[in-house]
Amino acid sequence: MAGSTARTRAGSGSAAVADFRLAHVGFVFQAFNLFPVLTVVENVEFVAALQGIAPAVRHRRARELLSLVGLDGLERKRPNELSGGQQQRVAVARAILSEPEIVLADEPTANLDSGNAEHLLDVMERLNRERGVTFLFSTHDPRVVAHARRVVTLVDGKVASDEAK
Numbered sequence: 001m002a003g004s005t006a007r008t009r010a011g012s013g014s015a016a017v018a019d020f021r022l023a024h025v026g027f028v029f030q031a032f033n034l035f036p037v038l039t040v041v042e043n044v045e046f047v048a049a050l051q052g053i054a055p056a057v058r059h060r061r062a063r064e065l066l067s068l069v070g071l072d073g074l075e076r077k078r079p080n081e082l083s084g085g086q087q088q089r090v091a092v093a094r095a096i097l098s099e100p101e102i103v104l105a106d107e108p109t110a111n112l113d114s115g116n117a118e119h120l121l122d123v124m125e126r127l128n129r130e131r132g133v134t135f136l137f138s139t140h141d142p143r144v145v146a147h148a149r150r151v152v153t154l155v156d157g158k159v160a161s162d163e164a165k
Contacts, residue, residue: 022050026095026133028105032087034079034094040066041075044093051098058097065093068123070116084111090116092120102134109141122146 026047034043041062048058066075069089077089088111095103103124109117125147127133137144145151153161 016050022047024101026098026100027092028088028091028095028103028108030106030110032079032091034087034090036079038039038077039078040071040082040090042125043079043090044097048095048098053098061097062093065097066090069120085113085116089116089120092124096124096133099131100133102136104136106136106138107141108137109144110137117141117143 035046038046041059044062044065045058048061049055053061063075066072069092071086071089071093074082074086079090082090088108092105092108095105108124109120112120121143124133124135128135137148139145147165150162150164152159
């Protein structure tokens with residue numbers, strides 16, 4: 001009996017963590033993690049669909065974000081029809097569609113040319129300033145570091161420096 005209670009608590013804790021992530025955290029994966037069978041707009045809408053956002057609302061937001069990240073006209077393409085940089089921007093649009101409180105981004109500019117990287121960083125900076133979205137980056141890109149207000153440097157898994165800019 002005690003074993004089943006422990007399993008139930010662990011299961012509900014896992015569900016609570018998943019619900020928290022769904023409601024409050026956006027993710028930009030280095031490998032994009034786009035669904036190959038979905039179109040660009042469907043990939044962007046995916047998390048919002050899980051959140052129960054009405055189809056018309058999530059579709060409008062997805063199209064607005066795709067325009068914001070420079071992907072107008074690509075809504076019906078599939079990920080394999082896009083460049084790496086375009087896929088990266090789809091992943092960013094997906095992460096911010098539901099206006100999470102925090103976005104965890106692993107090398108969000110790694111596949112972007114300098115112009116698109118700067119544009120995307122400007123978008124993220126504006127979302128931080130205007131909507132209070134916190135972006136936490138894991139990066140080697142000095143352009144990302146230049147936009148940051150706080151930089152924590154890790155060496156061998158330990159904090160080597162922590163500086164506010």
